Amino acid sequence: MWETLGTVRDLGRLQEIASVLIRYGFGDVVRRIGMAGALERAGRLLHWHHAEERARMESPARLRHALEELGPTFVKLGQVLATRVDLLPPEWIAELGGLQNAVPALPWERIRPQLLEDLGRDPEELFLRLEREPLAAASLAQAHRAWLPDGTAVVLKVRRPGIREVIEADLRLLARLAEIVEVQAPDLQRYRPREIVQQFAASLRRELDFAAECRNAERIAANFAGFDGILIPRVHWQWTCERLNVQDHVDGIPGGDLAAVDAAGLDRRALARTGAAIVLKMVLEDGWFHADPHPGNIFYLADGRIAVIDFGMVGRISGQRRMQVAQLLHGLVAQEAEAVSDILLEWTDGGVDVDEGRLQSDTELFAEQYRGVPLKDLRMGAMLIEITAILRRHRLSLPPDLALMIKAFLTLEGLGRQLDPDFDMAGEARPYVEQAMLQRYSPQTLARRGRRSVAGLVDLLADLPRDLRRLLQAARRGRMRAQIEVPTLDAFGDRIDRAANRMTMGIVTAALIIGSSIVMNSVGGGMPNRWLMALGVLGFVGAALAGVWILFSIWRSGRRR
Known part of the structure; x- marks a missing residue:
């Protein structure tokens, strides 16, 4: 399948991907999915060796380093995989969560021509002042601070020139890779590689559109009208487009700088509660939430508000799904195992065979360990992680929107406990959950x-x-027409058919042996009898081959069972 790649550029990128995977000890993966054979037939030989220090790394660390070396598309893929707490164990989630977008900034001379094209005029003339040194540089964009003629500080988020072409080539390779993995590695099919790649491609293409990111920000800002605890930067639409995002600059304390929070005299407990209220309102009331609330996207302001930036990755939850989430959280908080298992079954893919009795038994054991525990001592993050572990044991997976939501909850609780070690996520969530449950049965x-x-x-x-x-x-x-399919009867029919084939071959083999014996016994002298002898020998050879086929068929049938 790799041989049908359309361009030499894709083949060169394929070699680069295979080489990086081999260097980090994933050579078996390269062989299993046919990448090595395709490249060798194309005349691009691979060297199967890697550094000792890389071989000694744990598998999650090796994967993280490989993704970072492969560039922005694969870094983003790792970040998406880090949201799939239902598919990957906690150690993989923690390692992939450490993927860094930070890359060396492009020089101003590379950025300026694209900026001139998007702004429609010389940027130095448009802004009162423009800093050529970037505030930050990531895999998709870099940010420069500027000041409008009225003195307003803004941030220009500029997409890296040529990045879309690179990403589209990588997405083509990932789509082909997902197809091959499902064929060549059946044990990986339960991870739904094609579905993950499709979800990832759609998410990454949306993230490349900075105008869409600004529309997301404005929609969430509208949902928080009248809520005093949040600041979402204002968008300057006259200069914003697909490759450029111009927003107000946020002057605040980065989410991970707790020393600066203390130095500024901010109330950590109040900040934790405000952050919880923001995320819970997004998820349970609005159904439209920031899907990547890590410390780099959060700033604490001097007046106690929380500023949120970078709405390139957002999650959407329908009204019905929000009600299911509320029921799940209510079941967790109230230790109602049956309600939890019912929700998990509703989220199950219809094609997956689930032992409902075992699933409910596992959820009952899970709920029993929290029975009688005070609400303030419940750890919502730990409970969600255990729920996703139950899903993995039963080979279940969450819909993508719910995977993003759970990841947002885990990140939120982590930030809350950094600010306040006694942060009570379950207690903060309870009023929102109860309100959602009451709303379900409201007259309206x-x-x-x-x-x-x-x-x-x-x-x-x-x-x-x-x-x-x-x-x-x-x-x-x-x-x-009435069509009835009974898989067990189909399998039984196949076994009967194979047994009949073996019986027929047995009869033919016996006939060959008997016929050949008669022919050999009737052989006398003379030339015609030599032909009869040859015919008898051929009959015995045919009987031997048929006997070998029958024995092999019986052995293979036993192996299948």
Whole structure:
């Protein structure tokens, strides 16, 4: 499948990917998915060796370093995988969560032509002052501070020139890789590599559109109208486009600088509660949330507010899903195992065979260890991690939107406990969960659901005569078919068919032996009898080959069982 790659550039990138994986000890993976064979046939030989210090690394660390060396697309892929707490164990999540976007900044001479094209005029003329040295540089963009003519400080987030072409080439390779992994490595199919790559590609393409990022920011800002605890920077749309994002500069304390928080005299406990209120409102009330609330995207302001930036990665949760999340959290807080297992089963892929009894038993054992524990001593993050461990044991996986949500909850609790070691995430979540549960049975919600149900019933009754007429017409014309599939009967039929084939071959083998014996016994002298002898020998050879086939078939059938 690799041989059909369209361009020499893709083949060169494939060699680079394979070489990095081999250097970090993933040579077996390269062989299993056919990358090595394809490159050798293309005349690009690989050297199968790697440094000793890399070989001694733990597997999660080796993967993180390999992704960092492969560049921005793979760094972003690792960050997406770090959100899949339902698929990967905690040690892998922790290691991939440490992936760094920081890369050397491009010189101003590389940035300026694109900036001139996007702004439509000379940036030095447009802004009162513009700093050529970037505030920060990441894999997709770098940020420069500037001042408008009225003195307002802004930040220009400039996309790296040519980055889209590089990413599109990598996405083509990742899509091909996911297809091959599902064929060549069946044990990895449960991780749904194609689904992960499709989700990742859509997310990364959205993240490349800085105008979409600004629309996300404004939508979340509108949801927080009247909420005094958050600041989302204002967008300057007259200069914002797909490759350029111009927003107000935030002058605050970075989320990870706790020493500066103490020096500024800010109340850590109040900041932790404000952060919890922000995320819980996003998830449980609005259904539109910041999916990457790490310390680099959070700033603490002198007036006690929290500024949130970088809305390139957002999560969306429908009303029905928010209700399920509320039920799950309520079941966790109230130690109701049956409610938790019911929600997990609702999230299960219909194609997965689940032992519901074992699943409920595992959730009951999980809930039992928290029975009687005071609410303030519950660790929501630890409980969610244990729930995802149960999912992995039962080979279940979360829908992508819920995986992002759980990752946001874990990050939030981590930040909250850094600010306040006694931070009570369960206690902060309880009012929002109870409000969501009450809202489900409010008169307005019941009336809305009733209207939808009545409208659906009316549509069904209106279409019923037409559907019945079509059904009767199909029956009269003999076009109605009933198809019943019973997989166990299909397997039984296959076994019967194989047994019949072996029996037939056995009869043919016996006939060859008997016929050849008769021919050999009737051989006398003379030339014609030599032909009969040859015919008898051929019959014995054919019987021997048929016997070997029968024995091999029986042995292979036993191996399958």
